[in-house]
Amino acid sequence: xxxxxxxxxxxxxxxxxxxxxxxxxxxxxxxxxxxxxxxxxxxxxxxxxxxxxxxxxxxxxxxxxxxx
Numbered sequence: 432x433x434x435x436x437x438x439x440x441x442x443x444x445x446x447x448x449x450x451x452x453x454x455x456x457x458x459x460x461x462x463x464x465x466x467x468x469x470x471x472x473x474x475x476x477x478x479x480x481x482x483x484x485x486x487x488x489x490x491x492x493x494x495x496x497x498x499x
Contacts, residue, residue: 433481441476447485 445467452460459466470476470490479487 435486436480438478438480439476441471441473443470443476443478443485443488448488451485451488 445463448466448470449460449463452466459469470488473490474493475491477489478485
């Protein structure tokens with residue numbers, strides 16, 4: 432059974448992100464530079480890993496004002 436580990440940093444290789452987004456059929460994979468820039472500027476970025484393989488990703492956006 433795989434063990435999924437979660438990371439809360441923004442250090443994700445572009446090839447890993449593109450592999451995941453392409454596998455899911457997400458059109459953002461067709462604009463890799465814009466995609467990576469958007470992820471780097473996310474308020475929060477959480478990634479899910481099965482060993483060295485990126486298997487999930489979530490990000491949030493914020494105006495930077497309404498949080499504690």
